Amino acid sequence: MKPKFAVKLVVPMLIVSSAALTGCSSTTKVSRIDTNEEIALSDKWNGKDSQLVAEAMVSDMLGFPWVREHRAKEGSRPAIIIQSVRNKSHQHIAVDTFLNDLKRAILRSGQADFVANRDIRGEIREERRDQELNSSLETRNEMGQEQGADYALSGTINSFVDEQGGSRVTFYQVDLRLIDMTTNREVWNGQKKIQKLQERSGYGF
Amino acid sequence: MRFQNTFFQLFFKLLFLVSFLILAGCNLTPSANKLAIEYAEQGDFITAQKHIDNAYKGSSRDELLYYLESGMLSHLQQDYIQSNQFLENAKSIIEAAYTVSISDELFSAFTGASYKKYTGKVYHRPMIHTIMALNYAALASKSAANSTALYDSALTEMRQLDLYLEQLKRNTGGYGGNQTSLGNVEKILKAIFGQPFLKEDLEYKDDAFAQYLSGILYEQQGELDSARIQYERAAKAYKNGFSKQYQLGGHAQKQAQKDLTRVVAEQPTDYFTLVQSLGVSPQRKEFNLYLSVDESAQAIVITPIYLGTREERQAQFAWFNLMFSDTSLFDLIQNYATGDFGDVILGSVTKRLPLGESLWQKAVNEGIIDALKYGSRISVTYLQPHKNNIEQVTLFANGQKITELHPFYSVNLLTLYDALSNANMEIYTAISREILKAVTANKAINQFASPQPTLLAGLAQLTASVTNAVTASADIRQWQSLPAEIRVARVKLPQHTRELTLQTTLRSGRVINQNIQINSKTQTISHVRTFTGITAAATPNYLSSLTNMD
Numbered sequence: 001m002k003p004k005f006a007v008k009l010v011v012p013m014l015i016v017s018s019a020a021l022t023g024c025s026s027t028t029k030v031s032r033i034d035t036n037e038e039i040a041l042s043d044k045w046n047g048k049d050s051q052l053v054a055e056a057m058v059s060d061m062l063g064f065p066w067v068r069e070h071r072a073k074e075g076s077r078p079a080i081i082i083q084s085v086r087n088k089s090h091q092h093i094a095v096d097t098f099l100n101d102l103k104r105a106i107l108r109s110g111q112a113d114f115v116a117n118r119d120i121r122g123e124i125r126e127e128r129r130d131q132e133l134n135s136s137l138e139t140r141n142e143m144g145q146e147q148g149a150d151y152a153l154s155g156t157i158n159s160f161v162d163e164q165g166g167s168r169v170t171f172y173q174v175d176l177r178l179i180d181m182t183t184n185r186e187v188w189n190g191q192k193k194i195q196k197l198q199e200r201s202g203y204g205f
Numbered sequence: 206m207r208f209q210n211t212f213f214q215l216f217f218k219l220l221f222l223v224s225f226l227i228l229a230g231c232n233l234t235p236s237a238n239k240l241a242i243e244y245a246e247q248g249d250f251i252t253a254q255k256h257i258d259n260a261y262k263g264s265s266r267d268e269l270l271y272y273l274e275s276g277m278l279s280h281l282q283q284d285y286i287q288s289n290q291f292l293e294n295a296k297s298i299i300e301a302a303y304t305v306s307i308s309d310e311l312f313s314a315f316t317g318a319s320y321k322k323y324t325g326k327v328y329h330r331p332m333i334h335t336i337m338a339l340n341y342a343a344l345a346s347k348s349a350a351n352s353t354a355l356y357d358s359a360l361t362e363m364r365q366l367d368l369y370l371e372q373l374k375r376n377t378g379g380y381g382g383n384q385t386s387l388g389n390v391e392k393i394l395k396a397i398f399g400q401p402f403l404k405e406d407l408e409y410k411d412d413a414f415a416q417y418l419s420g421i422l423y424e425q426q427g428e429l430d431s432a433r434i435q436y437e438r439a440a441k442a443y444k445n446g447f448s449k450q451y452q453l454g455g456h457a458q459k460q461a462q463k464d465l466t467r468v469v470a471e472q473p474t475d476y477f478t479l480v481q482s483l484g485v486s487p488q489r490k491e492f493n494l495y496l497s498v499d500e501s502a503q504a505i506v507i508t509p510i511y512l513g514t515r516e517e518r519q520a521q522f523a524w525f526n527l528m529f530s531d532t533s534l535f536d537l538i539q540n541y542a543t544g545d546f547g548d549v550i551l552g553s554v555t556k557r558l559p560l561g562e563s564l565w566q567k568a569v570n571e572g573i574i575d576a577l578k579y580g581s582r583i584s585v586t587y588l589q590p591h592k593n594n595i596e597q598v599t600l601f602a603n604g605q606k607i608t609e610l611h612p613f614y615s616v617n618l619l620t621l622y623d624a625l626s627n628a629n630m631e632i633y634t635a636i637s638r639e640i641l642k643a644v645t646a647n648k649a650i651n652q653f654a655s656p657q658p659t660l661l662a663g664l665a666q667l668t669a670s671v672t673n674a675v676t677a678s679a680d681i682r683q684w685q686s687l688p689a690e691i692r693v694a695r696v697k698l699p700q701h702t703r704e705l706t707l708q709t710t711l712r713s714g715r716v717i718n719q720n721i722q723i724n725s726k727t728q729t730i731s732h733v734r735t736f737t738g739i740t741a742a743a744t745p746n747y748l749s750s751l752t753n754m755d
Contacts, residue, residue, distance in 0.1 A: 087357045090364035092293075095354065119350050161368050166303065204304045 043170045043198035045093045045157075053174050053192045054101035058109065061178065066187035067111050070150065079113045080106070080178070081149035089159035089172060098157075098174075115149045151187065152179045166200040238274055238685035242485050245686065246736040250282050266309075266322040269298045270682055273329070276336065277686040281734055285340035292333050292340075296365075299325050299333075314638055315645075317584075318631070318680035327373070328619050329684060331415040334366035338422060339480065339732045346728035356426050363419040363435075370412055377410040380445035406450070407622040413442035414614035414691060417461050420468075421478050421695075425729045429468050436465035451618045456611035460695065476695045478730040479610065479721070481707065483595060484689035484737045486616045489624065489681040492521050492587040494632075496639055497580040499557070503565040507556040507583070507636075517589065524587040528628040529556045576643035583635040584679040588624045591617060591689065594712050594737060598692055601706040602699050610692035610707075617689040635679070688734065698723070709735050 033039065038048040070078040082103075087093045106112050116124060131140045155176035162169045171193065178188040238260060244253035254275065261271035276291035302324035313321035338359040345355035373379075420435030443458035467474065493510045509525045511518040560568060568574050598610040698705075702723055709717040715738075721731055 084353065086353070087361060090361060090368060092358055092361050159364075163368070163372060200303050202303070202305060203307055205306065205308050 040196075043168060043196040045089070045091050045172060047097070049172065049194055050094075050098040050101050053194065054098060054105050056192045057102060057174070057176055057190045058105040060190045061176075061188050062106070062109055062111050064188045066151075066178065066180075074150075077111065077113050078150045079115050079147055080151045080153050081115050082117055083152045083154040085153075085155045085157065085176070087157050089157050090161060091159060093157055095157070113147075115147055121146070149181060152181055153177070154179070166202060168198045168200075170196045170198070172196075238270065238683070239488055241274060241278070242686045245278055245281055246485070246738075250278055254278055266320065267682065269295055269323050269325055270684065272298065273325070273333075273684045274686050276333075277684075280336055280340060281686075283343070285344050289337050289340050292337050295325075296330070296333055299330060315642060317638070317678050318635070319678050319682065321680065323680075323682050325684070326623055328409050328412070328616075328623070330369050331366055331412040332616075332684075332687065334362045334369070335415055335418055338362040338366075338418065339730070342422065342730050343732070346724050346730075352727065356422075359422055360426060360428070363422055366412075366415055366419060367435075370415065373409075374411050377408055379411045380413075380442045380447055407626040409619060409622070411438075411442045411447065413439045413447040413457070413461070414693075416442060417457070417464075417613065417693075418480070420461070420464060421730065424464070424468060429471060433465065433468045436461055436468060440465050450622075451615040453612045453615065457613045457693070460611075460693070464695070474697065475729065477698045477723075477728075479600060479694045479696070479705070479707070480730070480732045481598060481610050481692045481694075481709075482688035482690075482732065482734045483598075483692060483709070484617075484735075486620050486683075486685065486687040486689050487588050487591050488685065489586045489588060489620075489683050490517065490520075491679045491681050492524060492585050494525075494583045494585065495580055496577060496583050496636060498574050498577045500574070502557070503560050503562065505558040505560065505577070505636075507558070507632075509554070520589045521587060523590070524628075525556075528625070529632060572644050572647055573640055576640070576647035581639045581643050583632070583639050585628065585631050585635055586624060586679045586681050588621050590621075593617075593690070595690065596710040596712045598710070598735075599708045600694055600696065601708060602702045602704075605699075607698070608694045608696045610694040612690055613693045614691035615689070616687045616691070620683070620687075631679075689737075707733060707735070709737070711737060 035047070036051075038046070040046060040048075067078060082099055085095050085099060087095050103114050107114065125143070128141050128143055132143070153176060155174065158173045158175070160171045160173075162171075172195075174190075174192045174194075176188075176190045177186055179185070180187050238257065241253040241256040241260075244250070244256065257271060257274045257278065261267040261274070264271070272291045272295035276288045276295060279285075279288035279291060302322075306322065309322050341355050341359035341362065345352045345359065348355060416435050417439035420432045420439060423429075423432035423435055440458060440461035443453070443461055447453070448455065448458050490513075493512060495508045495510055497506050497508065498504070499506050507529065509521065509529075511521050513521070565574075599606055600608050600610060704723065705721040707719045707721060709719075711717070717735055717737070719733060719735060721733055723731070
């Protein structure tokens with residue numbers, strides 16, 4: 001066997017065989033991990049971003065004087081309705097998940113209440129109408145006893161992307177505002193920014 | 206001994222040629238995608254999906270095709286949520302393909318082009334975003350509660366599209382409007398080398414249609430500033446080359462300019478937009494060639510093997526002459542200089558690569574000439590030319606003609622240009638791959654075989670050649686369910702219109718009528734697919750002067 005030829009022939013063959021075998025050995029492994037642990041597989045908006053932004057926004061929102069002023073004036077916790085948070089970013093973002101994180105954080109603080117939005121209200125009213133027909137007097141809930149919202153929460157999620165070769169910087173900006181429903185006064189305006197860098201290699205195994 | 210040698214060589218050469226012809230007749234790559242869209246055309250989506258599942262499901266190298274074809278089939282069945290799920294997966298695969306897999310490349314180098322993971326074409330991404338945006342818009346028009354969020358999702362697709370096209374324009378220069386016409390030297394070179402096209406003529410540089418559709422969606426959501434930017438980009442791209450390159454006529458550019466002017470004047474109007482996808486994109490087919498050596502002329506020779514129907518053979522002949530054969534003055538001079546006079550004549554039916562004395566000797570030393578002594582099969586793709594069979598498309602409301610639909614996009618030409626621009630690289634890669642395979646196999650055989658040619662050694666060489674021929678299939682995979690052409694109409698509908706009739710007249714005289722339901726007052730865009738039946742293959746007239754093949 002000529003050694004030079006052996007190297008020329010065997011080495012590429014080994015590479016190809018190992019590559020082919022690598023392709024065959026794809027097994028799926030699933031493990032449970034902590035929901036607070038961040039696993040960033042890409043620069044897309046993920047659950048951790050949603051959680052971080054919600055926490056930062058709530059902390060900022062409750063730090064503004066509107067809660068204290070409302071309590072002093074009305075003697076009760078303010079009620080908030082979520083109008084709309086529009087996703088104007090380049091990523092599909094589950095806005096509901098983000099809003100649920102936000103609501104939970106506010107409710108947990110005990111400083112404000114949320115009232116149901118239009119769709120949920122419609123379903124609840126339908127249920128009450130059903131109760132009027134079918135429930136006993138003691139357990140029936142009356143129509144016209146709903147709590148009106150004092151403040152309306154709305155906002156947008158925007159993004160910018162800068163890309164060069166395998167590097168991509170993604171910048172997310174979440175803007176939220178709280179409007180006094182009686183006076184149209186903007187009592188709070190919050191902003192949170194997230195920047196991510198993704199680097200990809202041109203070649204890999 | 207010498208007689209025995211020659212006899213063995215002749216015998217095995219003949220045996221290989223017979224085996225090669227048998228193998229070349231078999232299409233080893235899946236053609237199920239074509240069958241699938243034909244079933245979809247007849248409304249049998251279940252069988253169509255079954256064909257796609259059988260061909261691609263579970264195959265890691267074809268998973269992109271599975272998602273693309275399934276996404277389109279779901280879209281045609283108006284299962285928009287499922288369609289978006291499939292297409293989202295397709296996007297992820299294309300995104301991940303940025304990192305080129307070395308193991309995949311190596312594996313394909315030793316096997317064949319069709320053994321490589323399919324990663325799509327450059328124009329697939331805009332098409333995915335466009336279909337997904339149309340899916341979201343359709344869902345939004347049906348959902349009162351989530352309408353805003355779904356329209357936002359349609360715009361998200363358009364933003365992703367914008368990012369992709371920005372990068373594409375950075376890489377290609379786009380349709381800047383300041384492209385200089387060919388210089389004199391380039392014109393002369395083009396004439397001498399006989400290249401029918403320059404890369405610039407074929408390159409996909411921007412997507413005017415996708416930009417235009419993006420403008421429409423932005424305008425419908427009241428985002429006039431974004432709409433203005435998109436209309437402006439579309440109008441510029443159409444004007445500066447997109448319309449000419451894809452033979453779209455002047456309407457698309459005029460419409461984009463009209464919409465731009467209206468948005469700049471802040472006069473948004475409640476136009477209804479109808480997007481019509483027509484026909485099915487042309488099928489990529491396999492074209493076989495025989496690679497051999499001409500020892501007397503010290504040249505490698507590529508001989509086309511024309512197989513299939515009359516139209517297919519004509520198209521193969523045309524494709525070979527267009528792309529590969531030695532018909533340019535430079536090639537003929539080369540043949541004259543290095544071969545005999547016969548090479549000059551043969552130039553129109555073969556491709557000869559004269560190596561010259563020193564390169565020939567290197568090829569002999571490396572075992573290339575020996576490895577190719579029984580010949581080798583190489584296989585490339587070609588596209589059957591299709592003629593435009595659409596005469597006119599008209600939209601009616603309440604029995605009254607309200608507008609005509611005009612071409613805004615040609616997937617037909619996009620596919621053709623892509624195949625043309627890759628043809629030279631494809632044949633180069635195919636030749637390199639087959640030489641590599643033949644040399645490797647030949648060296649392995651020579652290590653263990655007797656130095657004298659025996660029947661056993663010959664059979665081993667033949668087996669290696671046949672094995673190589675089997676894996677030499679061209680990569681004819683493609684997103685087959687794409688339309689051939691897209692037409693658009695923007696029109697103000699008469700009040701209370703709930704149904705439209707779309708009338709497509711083919712050149713054959715056949716008329717296809719389709720009813721389009723308008724779901725609600727909020728529906729401002731609709732997408733309809735019109736299948737025009739199996740189109741007749743056009744006579745490849747661009748080379749009619751070169752061929753009298755019947």
